[in-house]
Amino acid sequence: MVAANGQVYDVQCKQCGVVYQIIAEREDVDRWLSGGGYIQDLLPYLTAAERELLISGTCDVCWKSMFGSDEDEV
Numbered sequence: 001m002v003a004a005n006g007q008v009y010d011v012q013c014k015q016c017g018v019v020y021q022i023i024a025e026r027e028d029v030d031r032w033l034s035g036g037g038y039i040q041d042l043l044p045y046l047t048a049a050e051r052e053l054l055i056s057g058t059c060d061v062c063w064k065s066m067f068g069s070d071e072d073e074v
Contacts (some may be wrong), residue, residue: 009055015062022050029054 007026012019024043024054032042039051049060058066 002041009054009058013053013059015055015064015066016059018061020050020053020059022046022054 005025006023007029008028009022010019011022024046028042031037032039036042038054040048041049043054046054049063050068052063053059
């Protein structure tokens with residue numbers, strides 16, 4: 001859960017251009033950007049899709065369009 005000092009980050013998908021808003025603790029984001037740990041450890045309160053958007057700049061819709069989803073595997 002994000003505390004009261006969470007910051008809103010506008011992140012644009014590099015594929016489709018849609019801008020998404022992600023709320024995260026500024027300190028956690030700064031630690032991740034400075035190499036202070038893995039994003040899943042520093043920002044566990046974000047969804048995997050939100051973390052991927054921060055990492056690669058690709059939204060969940062575009063990611064699934066390019067690579068499919070886990071439900072597609074049989």
